[in-house]
Amino acid sequence: MSRAARNEQSISRRHFLGLGVGAAAGAMIAGCGGGKSASEAAGGGGAQPAQTFSGTYDGPEVTLSYWNGFTGGDGPFMKQLVKDFTAEHQNIKIAENTVQWNEYYQRMPAAVTAGKGPDVGAMHLDQLATNAARKVIVPVDDLAASLGLTEDDFTTEVWNAGIYQDARYGIPLDVHSLAMYSLNDPLQKAGVTEMPTDNDSFMATLDQLKSSGTANPFWMPTRWPAHLMFLSLLWQNGGEPYAEDGTKATFDSEEGVAALQWMVDVINKGYSPKNVAQDSQYVAFKNGEVPITWDGIWQINDLKTAGVENTLSPIPKIGETDHVWANSHNFYITRQTTGDDNKLQAAKVFIDWISRKSAEWAGAGMIPARKSVRDSAQVQDSPQGPIAAKIDTLKFLPPVPGLGDVQAQTLEIAVANATLGKESPADALSSQAARASKLMEENKKKFG
Amino acid sequence: MSTPTRPTEREVAAPAPAADRLQASTARRSRSGRRTSWATPWLFLLPYLVLFGTFVLAPIVYGVWISLHDYDYTLPGKPWVGLRNYTNLFDSESVTAGPFWDGMKATAIFTVFSVPLLLVVPLAVAVVMNQRFRGRNLFRAVYFAPYVLGVAVIGVLWRFLLDRNIGIVNHYLGVVGLPDDIPWLTSVPEAWVALVGVTVWWTLGFNAVIYLAGLQDIPNELYEAAKVDGANAWQRFRNVTLPGLRPVTSFVTMVTIIASVNMFGQSYLMTLGQPGTDTRTAIYAITETGLRNFRMGDAAAMSYVLTLVLMLLSLAVFWLFRERKS
Numbered sequence: 001m002s003r004a005a006r007n008e009q010s011i012s013r014r015h016f017l018g019l020g021v022g023a024a025a026g027a028m029i030a031g032c033g034g035g036k037s038a039s040e041a042a043g044g045g046g047a048q049p050a051q052t053f054s055g056t057y058d059g060p061e062v063t064l065s066y067w068n069g070f071t072g073g074d075g076p077f078m079k080q081l082v083k084d085f086t087a088e089h090q091n092i093k094i095a096e097n098t099v100q101w102n103e104y105y106q107r108m109p110a111a112v113t114a115g116k117g118p119d120v121g122a123m124h125l126d127q128l129a130t131n132a133a134r135k136v137i138v139p140v141d142d143l144a145a146s147l148g149l150t151e152d153d154f155t156t157e158v159w160n161a162g163i164y165q166d167a168r169y170g171i172p173l174d175v176h177s178l179a180m181y182s183l184n185d186p187l188q189k190a191g192v193t194e195m196p197t198d199n200d201s202f203m204a205t206l207d208q209l210k211s212s213g214t215a216n217p218f219w220m221p222t223r224w225p226a227h228l229m230f231l232s233l234l235w236q237n238g239g240e241p242y243a244e245d246g247t248k249a250t251f252d253s254e255e256g257v258a259a260l261q262w263m264v265d266v267i268n269k270g271y272s273p274k275n276v277a278q279d280s281q282y283v284a285f286k287n288g289e290v291p292i293t294w295d296g297i298w299q300i301n302d303l304k305t306a307g308v309e310n311t312l313s314p315i316p317k318i319g320e321t322d323h324v325w326a327n328s329h330n331f332y333i334t335r336q337t338t339g340d341d342n343k344l345q346a347a348k349v350f351i352d353w354i355s356r357k358s359a360e361w362a363g364a365g366m367i368p369a370r371k372s373v374r375d376s377a378q379v380q381d382s383p384q385g386p387i388a389a390k391i392d393t394l395k396f397l398p399p400v401p402g403l404g405d406v407q408a409q410t411l412e413i414a415v416a417n418a419t420l421g422k423e424s425p426a427d428a429l430s431s432q433a434a435r436a437s438k439l440m441e442e443n444k445k446k447f448g
Numbered sequence: 449m450s451t452p453t454r455p456t457e458r459e460v461a462a463p464a465p466a467a468d469r470l471q472a473s474t475a476r477r478s479r480s481g482r483r484t485s486w487a488t489p490w491l492f493l494l495p496y497l498v499l500f501g502t503f504v505l506a507p508i509v510y511g512v513w514i515s516l517h518d519y520d521y522t523l524p525g526k527p528w529v530g531l532r533n534y535t536n537l538f539d540s541e542s543v544t545a546g547p548f549w550d551g552m553k554a555t556a557i558f559t560v561f562s563v564p565l566l567l568v569v570p571l572a573v574a575v576v577m578n579q580r581f582r583g584r585n586l587f588r589a590v591y592f593a594p595y596v597l598g599v600a601v602i603g604v605l606w607r608f609l610l611d612r613n614i615g616i617v618n619h620y621l622g623v624v625g626l627p628d629d630i631p632w633l634t635s636v637p638e639a640w641v642a643l644v645g646v647t648v649w650w651t652l653g654f655n656a657v658i659y660l661a662g663l664q665d666i667p668n669e670l671y672e673a674a675k676v677d678g679a680n681a682w683q684r685f686r687n688v689t690l691p692g693l694r695p696v697t698s699f700v701t702m703v704t705i706i707a708s709v710n711m712f713g714q715s716y717l718m719t720l721g722q723p724g725t726d727t728r729t730a731i732y733a734i735t736e737t738g739l740r741n742f743r744m745g746d747a748a749a750m751s752y753v754l755t756l757v758l759m760l761l762s763l764a765v766f767w768l769f770r771e772r773k774s
Contacts, residue, residue, distance in 0.1 A: 106739050109522045134522040134742075219613070222634060223720055275612045275631035278720055284614050405741045409547075417724045420634055438543050446520065 055146060057349040059342040063093040064350060067108060067118035069101035073301025074364035081360060085353055092346045105404065109136045112334045119337040120347040122173065125161045125328040126397040126404050132164040133401035133447040137332040139167035143348050147171070147355060153371045158328050161396050170330025171351050173358055174366035177326035177394050178228050179297045179387050180316065184309040186214060186291040195313040202316045206271050209291055218292045219281035220263055220272035222419040227412045228325045229294055233259035235395045236319030241411065242436075246400030247444060249436035251411055252429035255319075260418050260425035262318060267419065275420060297384045300365035312383050314390050326394035328369060331355070367391065402443035410436035515748035522742060533749035544737065544746045550725055551733030552754070554715075558729060559708040562644045566704045567697070570652045574659035575689070588660075592653035599650075603717025606646045607633065610718070633719045636726050643714050643727060651707065655700050662696030663689065698769035702762060709758055730754050 070078045075098065082094050097118065099107060105127055111117030113136075123131065131137045151159045154172060162170040182195065187205075190212035196202035209217035220226070230251075231241055239255025242248070250256075266272050285293040286306055294315060303310055315324045331351040337343050354361075358368035362379045367388040373379060374388055382388075397403060414432035418425045490497075515533050517526045536542035537549075577588050594602070609617050610632035622628025632642040666689065674684045690697075712731040715721055721728030728736075730750070738747025 109742070113522055134520075135524075136522060222722070273613050273629075275634040277607070277611050277613070277631075277633045277722070280611045280614050283608075283611075287614070289614070402741075408740070409736065413724055416722060420723045422723055435543065435546075442543065446518075446523070 055349070055352065057089070057092060057342070057346045059091065059345065061091045061093065062340075062342050062346045063095055064119045064343060064346055065095050065097065065117070066350070067097045067099060067104070067121035069099055069104045069122070070364070071098055071100050072298055073303075073305065074298050074366065077301075077361060077364035081354055081357055084357075085350065089346075089349065089353070092350065094350070105130075109134055112136045112336050115336055117334055117336055119343050120331065120333055120350055122329045122331055123170070124404075125158065125170065125172070125330055126399075128162055128170045128330055128332070129164045129399035130401045130404060131332070132167070132169045135335055137169050137334055138338055139169060140171060140331075140333055140348075140351075141168045143333075143351060144168050144171060147352055149355075149370075154369055155391055155394065157394065157396050158369055161328070161399050162330055164399050164401075170332050171355055172369035173329045173331060173355060174361060174364075174369050175326050175328045175391065175394060176297050176366050177324050177387060178225060178232055178294055178315055179324075179384070180313050181285065181293050181295060181299070181303070182311050182313070183285070183288060183291045184311060185288070186212070187311075190214075190291075195311065196316045197314075198316050199318045202318065205292070210271070214291055216271060216273050217290065218266060218271045219276050219284060219290050220266045220419055221276050221278075221281045222416045223278040223412070225295055226263070226415045226419055227407070228296075229263060230256075230259055230411070230415045231325040231395070231397075232315055232323060233262055233318055235323035235325070236317060236321050238320055241407075242398055242400065242403065242440070244398050246398065246403065246440060247437075248440060249406075249410065249433040251414075251436075252426070252433035256429050256433075257426045259319070260415065260429060263415070264418055264421075264425055267421070297367070297387055298365045300383050301363075312386065314387055314393070322390070322393040323395045324390075324393055326396055328396065329366070400440070400443075401447040403440070406436050406439045406443065410439070511748050511751065514744055515752055517745050519745035519748070520742045521744060526745075529745065533745045534753070536746065537749060537753060544743070544750070547725065547728070547733045547737065548730070548750050548753075551728055551730040552757075554725075554727055554732075555709055555711065555730040555754075557640060558643060558647075558711050558727075559705065561640060562647050562708045562711075563701070563704050565644065565648050566652060566655055566708070567701060569648060570655035570700075571659050571693075573652060573656040574663055575685070577656065577660055578663045588657075591656055594650045595653040597650070599713030600717065602646060602650050603713055606642070607718045610642050610646075634722050636723060639719050639722065639727050643711075643718065646718070647708075647711065647714055651704075655704060658696060658700050659693065662693045666692035694769065698765070701769070702765055705761060705765065706758065709754070709761070 066082070068078060078098075079096070082096055086092065086094055101124070104123070108117055108121070108123070109131060117136075123137075128137070132139075149171065155175075158172050158175055162168050162172060180195070182192075186209065190205075190208045192205050192208055194201075196205045206217045221229075234241055234251060234253075234256050237255035237258050239250070239253045239259070241251040241256070243250055267274055281290060281293050282295055282299070284290040285295075286303065286308055288308075297312065300312065314322075331354065333344065333347050333351070337347050355370070358370055359373045359376055359378050362368050362373075362382055362384070365384060367384055368374050368379060374391065379385060379388055397407075410432040414423075414428040417423045417432075418428040422428075423431075516528060516530060518529050518533075519526045533544075536544050539545055573591055577584065577591070609615050612618060612629060612631045612634060615632070617632065618628045618630055621630065630638055632638050670688045670692070671684055674688050679687065710731055711729050712735065715727045715729055716732055716735075719727045721732055731754075734747045734750045734754070737743050737750065
């Protein structure tokens with residue numbers, strides 16, 4: 001409270017002094033702040049080297065370039081958070097740039113290299129190592145320490161995946177996983193009262209839906225999020241997609257073949273039509289054509305806005321264990337920010353503030369990364385509450401530089417080829433895993 | 449013919465008769481009869497040369513330099529690798545050869561099927577548009593309209609129209625009793641039909657307009673003379689229209705080939721290169737390599753190989769359309 005008040009005060013002072021226009025309004029704001037004399041306020045504006053994070057920013061007005069990829073149902077929530085932040089911190093302006101995640105990881109490193117990138121931003125956990133190795137982002141250990149963040153507050157996997165070569169590069173905001181969406185109407189009509197939790201009940205549900213008139217109750221995508229389904233099933237079977245040390249791809253293991261075979265069988269047994277092109281399973285779900293689909297929990301708001309009556313539940317346990325693919329949005333600070341102590345300090349204030357507000361971020365459909373926030377009623381009662389309760393089942397990709405790009409070129413192609421019926425699961429996986437291993441070897445050489 | 453120093457000497461020595469003679473050719477060229485400074489043509493060219501040098505020549509040279517390095521612009525070290533990026537393209541064991549040659553193959557398929565259609569269909573449209581009939585301007589606009597849309601619009605639009613399971617195209621095929629389960633975007637050869645078809649629909653307006661301009665340049669007297677000689681419509685088309693369009697056709701062919709070889713957006717947005725990487729064109733492969741994986745050296749090498757192929761193709765087109773002396 002007092003911190004916020006202090007910030008407000010010095011900012012309003014700055015407005016008052018610097019602008020010299022709208023004196024009446026300025027005086028009013030300054031009056032609210034009260035206390036300091038004009039000279040004090042001016043003197044306080046000097047840049048002090050900020051080696052450690054003090055928790056506040058009293059320097060001159062700075063504009064932080066803030067990049068994120070919240071283009072979906074999560075976008076409005078981030079916009080609101082930024083608005084609230086700038087209302088509280090008038091000496092920190094936020095220039096927000098929202099880029100589709102797909103393009104984000106291409107543009108961001110290039111922009112930072114050119115000095116025109118973000119000062120602060122959000123990125124996925126599995127991209128932290130890549131960008132750390134490229135020296136696009138800088139360690140934030142001090143920030144984590146002063147925020148009082150420790151491993152206990154997060155699940156071990158989320159916490160550790162933010163570490164690359166003994167330094168922490170990301171402050172986790174949330175975790176988000178794959179989940180199962182089902183349409184209420186057709187399920188009721190088919191007499192499904194409980195959501196399936198394992199392979200048998202899942203198949204039984206699909207059969208029930210089939211016999212109640214839905215020819216294809218569960219469409220198997222061939223692209224996104226097909227590879228996330230595959231990874232979930234692979235982990236459920238007890239396999240690992242990549243060697244932990246990032247030296248080779250192991251997704252063509254027996255467990256991997258079984259996972260992909262299951263997906264292909266869904267098509268072959270007629271639960272799904274063939275050749276499901278990108279996004280069509282989701283569009284069809286929204287249109288009420290497909291009663292069950294697996295997608296990311298961040299779609300909650302998109303479905304809510306579209307007025308789709310649905311239920312969210314965890315991915316059933318198809319294999320032996322209860323794992324599901326997940327990722328996490330992390331805040332980072334770029335190399336470009338480190339040249340300006342004011343910006344650096346302001347960026348830390350920004351991350352600190354948003355990290356504390358992550359309960360509100362839960363409205364965007366995400367699961368807050370902080371345990372304390374996750375246990376709050378606000379999150380427990382949210383649609384994603386049941387998923388949040390199973391946070392220990394979430395699996396993340398290992399922090400290996402360049403892995404995201406390798407996966408897009410190999411694993412995703414293998415999954416697509418098998419679900420399109422072009423190749424058998426074993427063939428598709430083994431040829432792409434060989435290629436992935438080769439690429440990983442080259443990355444290893446490149447990033448050291 | 450002139451080096452930068454010689455003309456200056458000429459200028460200084462201008463009054464001397466010998467120099468006058470030397471300069472005769474330059475002086476004669478200037479219409480006013482006054483002598484032209486050596487700098488004049490260069491000054492006229494300057495604005496273009498600056499742009500050309502900055503945005504074409506310099507990047508070409510810089511690109512060659514990049515292609516000789518293991519070039520990742522986000523990393524401090526960019527080690528010199530000589531011709532390895534190029535030799536890798538011809539080594540089936542390397543990680544770059546596969547995607548690149550698959551891309552070249554996809555590009556070749558697309559070019560072979562799209563170019564003939566993009567030469568013939570717009571010509572037919574142009575010939576019709578060149579007739580006098582009511583609403584001609586409206587039709588001209590209608591055929592040109594898709595061309596003004598960006599590839600992003602075209603790609604997203606057709607991706608949904610052509611979706612196998614939720615697309616309207618398959619829906620209406622089903623309504624009229626045709627197969628309604630055609631995988632337009634996820635299987636070959638259907639995906640090629642879709643990509644070529646959409647590209648023809650999208651860009652035929654541009655070629656048609658160029659043809660139309662060419663048609664309007666053919667003197668009417670030739671047609672009248674042909675009629676007097678008793679030529680029928682086909683004979684007039686064959687012996688007057690086509691020869692009259694030769695320079696235009698040569699231009700259209702060249703531009704269309706270059707555009708087809710550079711195809712990227714349609715498959716990037718509509719098929720994602722699916723099935724597998726079958727519809728991933730060369731430019732697509734280069735983009736993935738250079739901009740997504742930051743392997744700029746490999747990507748640059750790929751670009752130069754593609755450029756070389758394109759240049760050879762252009763030479764072949766020039767040769768085909770050369771003036772033949774009977």
